[in-house]
Amino acid sequence: MPEMDGYTVCKQLKASKSTSNIPIIFVTSNTAPEHIIMGIEAGAFYYTTKPIDTKLLLAITKAALADVGYPYKLKRDAKSLNGLQFMQESSFRIRTLDDASELI
Secondary structure, eight states: OOOOOHHHHHHHHHSSSSTSSSOOEHHHHOOOOHHHHHHHHHOOSSSEEOOOOOHHHEEEEHHHHHHHHHHHHHHHHHHGGGGGGOOOHHHHOOOOOHHHHHHH
């Protein structure tokens, strides 16, 4: 890319509220461990190298989309719990998305 590299693009997308949830998959010929680390630290969902197997890329893409959709699914599920309107008092300790999912 002539203007900026993928790491910079990734950092900028992750810094913006409107694009921070977009999963970024690096597909590159650069296999140096320091570049893989840079990609992950920049916010990439996954970093893979060329030549890419199309089945692998499809599996990575499906996982990325499922990961992005998980918090929205929790919100939808929470809205469907009509019985909570009758609750007067409760206390929950939720530390992870899995905890929230189990509660729902």
